[in-house]
Amino acid sequence: MEAKKTSDSFTIMSEMIMPNDTNPLGNLMGGNLMRWMDIAGGICAGKHCEAHVVTASVDHVSFQKPILVGDVITLKAKVTRAFNTSVEIYVEVFAENIKGHNSRRSNHAYFTFVALDDEKKKPRSVPKLIPLSKEEQDLFEGAVRRREIRLILSGRMKPEDATEVKNFFASK
Numbered sequence: 305m306e307a308k309k310t311s312d313s314f315t316i317m318s319e320m321i322m323p324n325d326t327n328p329l330g331n332l333m334g335g336n337l338m339r340w341m342d343i344a345g346g347i348c349a350g351k352h353c354e355a356h357v358v359t360a361s362v363d364h365v366s367f368q369k370p371i372l373v374g375d376v377i378t379l380k381a382k383v384t385r386a387f388n389t390s391v392e393i394y395v396e397v398f399a400e401n402i403k404g405h406n407s408r409r410s411n412h413a414y415f416t417f418v419a420l421d422d423e424k425k426k427p428r429s430v431p432k433l434i435p436l437s438k439e440e441q442d443l444f445e446g447a448v449r450r451r452e453i454r455l456i457l458s459g460r461m462k463p464e465d466a467t468e469v470k471n472f473f474a475s476k
């Protein structure tokens with residue numbers, strides 16, 4: 305399976321916030337935003353893996369600045385690292401008004417997607433990622449530690465087996 309670059313699957317998606325997407329205060333509902341983040345991340349993961357993918361986990365998402373009805377959001381999703389059958393995808397959300405003013409980065413999160421075989425039953429192996437820029441290399445290196453932490457939190461790894469996290473803190 306040929307290794308790929310981040311740019312091969314980089315995904316951009318825009319949405320305008322409609323009244324139906326908001327809460328009674330006129331702000332975008334967090335659940336709707338997470339749905340779009342999941343879709344953008346899933347498209348990116350599917351392109352990288354050339355397979356159907358399922359969401360295995362989502363790391364921390366915070367909502368610091370409200371996104372208002374009429375705002376336009378742009379979601380950018382990129383692969384940070386490919387493991388055996390899973391990929392970590394970084395999704396960032398930027399908001400601005402329809403005139404392109406008041407631009408801000410409003411949210412971001414790391415998603416893990418697992419590629420499935422054509423019968424959509426079993427996880428299958430995924431192409432490796434070749435990080436090129438300094439930013440891509442930083443995300444690539446951090447991904448192995450984030451993976452260990454999320455596997456501990458989901459009960460799939462014992463804390464004592466998290467060697468990358470241990471080595472990272474030992475080196476500080």
Ligand SMILES: CC(C)(COP(=O)(O)OP(=O)(O)OC[C@H]1O[C@@H](n2cnc3c(N)ncnc32)[C@H](O)[C@@H]1OP(=O)(O)O)[C@@H](O)C(=O)NCCC(=O)NCCS
Pocket residue numbers: 358359360361387388389390391416418427454455458460
């Ligand atoms: C994700 C899923 C396919 C994993 O299946 P599984 O039988 O546990 O498979 P494995 O143990 O072989 O794990 C497969 C990969 O998933 C990763 N994974 C599983 N659970 C994970 C979690 N909670 N967080 C991060 N990665 C996880 C494993 O680390 C492994 O990655 P790797 O092969 O790159 O090392 C399965 O749990 C599933 O189908 N979940 C439901 C997915 C879904 O419906 N998502 C939509 C949410 S509504």
